[in-house]
Amino acid sequence: MNGIIKRGLAVASSMAIGLSASMAVAQEEVFFEEITVTATKREQTLQEVPIAVSVTSGETIEKAQVLDILDLQTLVPSLRVTQLQSSGNTNFVIRGFGNGANNPGIEPSVGVFIDGVYRSRSAAAISDLPNLQRVEVLRGPQSTLFGKNASAGVISVITALPDDTFSGKAEVTAGSYGQLIVKGDVSVPISETAGFSLSAGSNTRDGYSDNLADGTDFNGRDRWNVRGQLALVPRDNISLRFLADYDEIDELCCGVGNLVSGPATGAIIGVGGAIVPNDPFGLQSFYNYSPRNQIENSGISMQADIDIGEMTLTSITAARNVTRIEDFDADFTSADIIGRNFSDTDIDTFTQELRLAGGSENVDWMVGLFYFDESVKYDTQLLLGNVTRPYTALLASMGTNPFFWDGLEAQLAPFGVQPGTFFAPGQGVSETTGQDNQALSVFAQVDWHLSDRATLTLGANFTTDEKDAFVRQVNTDVFSALDFVAIGYAGARAGGADDATATFISTTPCSATNPPPGCNALLGLQALQVLPQFVNYPNSVENGNSEDDDVTWTARLAVDVTDSLNMYASASTGFKASSWNLSRDSRPFAADLAAIQGAGLQTPNLTTGTRFAGPEESTVFEVGLKGKFARGAVNLAVFEQTIEGFQSNIFSGVGFNLANAGKQSTKGVEIDATFFATEALEFTFAGTFLDPKYDSFVGALGVNGPEDLSGKTPAGIHERSMTGSATYTKDFANGNSAFIRADYIYESEVQVVDNVPKSVASREVNVLNSSIGLSTESGWDFMVWGRNLTDDDFLLSAFPSVFQEGSLSGYANQPRTFGVTLRKAFY
Structure with a gap:
């Protein structure tokens, strides 16, 4: 192992030794409370469950002012969540692996489940977190129990059931940039066997980025949600849970800053446009219109748990819909170069899970199936603006002649070119795309208790997945259609x-x-032919269909070394089915080119690429240790994880380059520790130390175009990520209490994306958050909080600027914010 892994092991060892020694001094004082998790779809304590999982309680989420899954990464170093050009384009990454943003044909490699219901797209999982019980982050492949889209890990959100007595709470938060959050929930017992709860909230905030062209601001918040649930126990052996939720997002998001101003900047200024050059953290831009995105997300679900003798049958049925409408100024300047960049996405999903679990003294077992049916409709339109013609004329003439196209059109008149047709306003592409996906998983897992202290776990999952995709494009860009x-x-x-x-x-x-x-x-x-003609599919050569079958498995041995120390060794695999590129960058495979030409389907300037990326398969070998003590706990995992065929999706400047990386591997060490110095003073530390590399990735979209990244370090994966917190709680004799908390996040420097140089776009994170609060016996809570108190600047992502060769752009993080929260609980 390299130095990073060795340092991680050294930190883990010293912490374990230090905790054991300090806790042995006062074993009679027990401050550490057991945490219940359902990571293996059974209830176990965090220290008993033999997998790498991080758990964040609802109380911690409230004290840390975590509002959504984006904020959750400040508490879990193995998790990174990045919001890109819109609120719905959010990427979840665990242990450096993850994808799924910016292309509706790609499902995430990190599965998100809320109350057992799979959320197939990040836009369906980013609303403000409801009345939480806990959030579990399962690290590494989880396909055996969670199915086809958990090849990198799982985020499982568990909300509270209705109380059996009348109760609730109301909360108001006011903060920086005019932020106002109002939310509340109420539980109402209907009878001894039925209860109902309702929660709702709204979150508004002005933007922290200014559009100097029209005076608007963006990167704000404007979202609301409502959620109701009904819990029934019609018989002693039957429990039912009905959930319905709806949320909306209508925000001006997200702002982009200029990293490098290339040769095209002079042409932008030449047509009357403006740009803030080389300053992504100034949070000021010039857009001729502000980016808007609207999301509506809704769903219903029912969970039934039925005890049948010594067995339990669980059924989870869900239907969901998410719609997204986006329109943003894709050239990110005040010049009307890209006049419209509109998309409309509509995704309907139905899921059904059935599980039967049982056991005896020596064996616990579970069998089940999971059915998934989804329909994706995705319409886009990209149109040229009012100054595209003079802008491109300046580019073509090296900045000397805004009427360059007049002369060229006259020269090409013998070839049918009409005057005024090159880069005319309103030309562009309109696309109608879609995908139907059906998948079925059948799984089983058995825990054999070899002795009172040793358990062998074996599990397997067979998944079959079929997709039918189509793309139909209408292209009116005259210049891009010319065959030079x-x-x-x-x-x-x-x-x-x-x-x-x-x-x-x-x-x-x-x-x-x-x-x-x-x-x-x-x-x-030819560099100005940015919207080449497209070969629609299905066609006589390409049927738009993919069918994938795979068997994933888990093998694990867990041993209770002592009553307070557990160890495990495991091997498991993960699977993610083929993903179709539903963007204008979808191109026929080179192997199909001759057949396309032979069928008369070839278009001018046709280039090859990928229509889809093949399956993604992951394998992890892991050894873990979990120790619990009177004053805390320490968990350690050492692993080697590989993903073959990782589905890489990188923005190329006009569309998205989707390709399979041959093989990507990561060796790593993870540490998660809690220590109570006293009953009132709690310290936590979590660290992830990674050694990632592309074992094989030929044809990757790198800094200089397609290149071989084999043997190189993948961009965006921090070698060292650490979080630490300190919380002091004071209880008063009158029943009131107070706390003060601080948490710190560090991520080592890394190149942000593969196709932008590290010298231009790197990221190192040093963020400090803090909060202080007072709780009264009568149910009032008052809290003052601050996030990113050091006002640390770093990039979330970067990309080649659209239609501006040589220029680079990037997304900056959120600046420092403060706020106050007032909460009232009633019983």
Whole structure:
């Protein structure tokens, strides 16, 4: 192992020794409370469950002012959540693995479950967290029990059931940038066997990024949610839980800053536009219109638990819908270059899970199945703006002639080119895409208790997945449809060149040492053909269908070394089915090109690429230790995890490049510790130490275009991530209490994305959060809090600027914020 892993092990060992020694001094004082988890779909304590899992309680979430899953990463170092160009484009990453944002054809590698119901897209999982009991983050492949889209891990959110007595709470928060959060919940017992609860909330905040072009601000909040549940116990052996939820997001989000101003900046200024150059953290931009995104997310579910003798049958049925409408200024300048960049997404999902669990003195077992049916509809439109023509004319003429296209159109009139048709306002592409997906998983897991202290676990999951995808595009971009090679060849032949000479001229770019007429000057304009014609599918060559089958498995041995120390060794695999590229960057595979040409489907300037990325398969070998003591606990995991065929989705400047990385591996150490110095003073520490690399990734979209990244470190994965907290609680004789808390997050420097240089876009995180609160015996809570108190600046992501070759852009993090929260509980 390299130095990073060794340092991680050294930290873990010293912590374990220190905790054991300090806790042995006062074993009679027990401050540490057991935490119940359902990570294996059974109730166990956190220290008993033999997998790597982080658990955050509802109380901790309230004290740390964690509002949603984005904030949760400040407490779990193995988890990273990144929001990109819109509220709904959010990426979940565990142990450096994760994808699924920015392309509706790609399901996340990290599965998100809320009360046992799978949320297939991040837009369906980012609303403010409801009345929480706890959040579990399961690290590493979890496909055996959670199915096809848990190849990197699982985030499981568990909310509270209705109370059996009348109770509730109301809460108001006021904070920086005019933030106002109002939320509440109430539980009402209907009878001794029935209870109802209702929760609702709204979250509004002005944006912290200013649009200097029109005076608006963005990166704000404007969202609300409502959620109701009914719990019934019609018989002693039957419990039912009905849930219904609805939430909306209508926000101006998200702002982009300029990292590098390339040669195109002069042309932007030349057509009257403006840009804030080389300052992504100034939180100021020039957009000719502010980015807007609207999300509506709704669903219903029913869970039934039926005891049948010594067995329990569990059924979870759910139907969900999420719609997204987005429109943002894709050139991120005040010049109207991209006049419209609109998308409308509608996703309907139905899921059904059945589990039967039972056991005896020596064996616990579970069998089940999971059915998934989803329909995706995705319509997009990208149109050229009012100044695209003079802007591109300045680019083509090296900044000298905004009327460059007038002359070229006249020269190409013999080829059918009409005056004024190049880069005319309103030209562009409109796409209608979609995907139907059906999947079925059948799984089983058995725990054999070999002795009072040893348990062998074996599990397997068979998953079959079928997708039918389509893309239909209408392209009106005249310039991008021109075949410059054919035009060059025809011109050379008309000038008297023979076939061989004309072929050479038509395919040879001009240069200072090879000027016309021995070359094709038009080839120098190909970089401006940003919206080439598209081959729609399904077609006679490509059927738009993928079918994948896979068996994943888990094998684990857990041993209780002592009453307070457990160890386990495990091996498990994960699976994620093929993902279709539902973007304008979807291109036929090179292997299909000849057949497409033979079928007469070829379009001008057709290039090859990928229509879909094949399955993603992960394997992890892990050894873990879990120790609990009177004053705390320490958990350690050492692992080696690989993903073959990792589905990499990188923005190329116009669309998304979707490809399978041949193999990506990570060796790592994770530590999670809690220590009560006294009953009132609690310390926590969690650390993740990783050694990641691409074992094989040929043809990756790198800094210099397609390249071989094999043997290199993947971008975006921090080698060291650590969080620590200290909480002091004081109880008063009158029943009141107070607390003060601080938590700190550190992530080592890393290149943000593979196709932007580290010298331009790197990220190192040093964030301090704090809160102080007072609780009264009568149910009042008052809290003052601050997040990112050091006002640390770092990039969330970066990308080549749209239609601005040589320029780079990036998303900055949220600046320092403060607030106060007032909460009243009633019983």
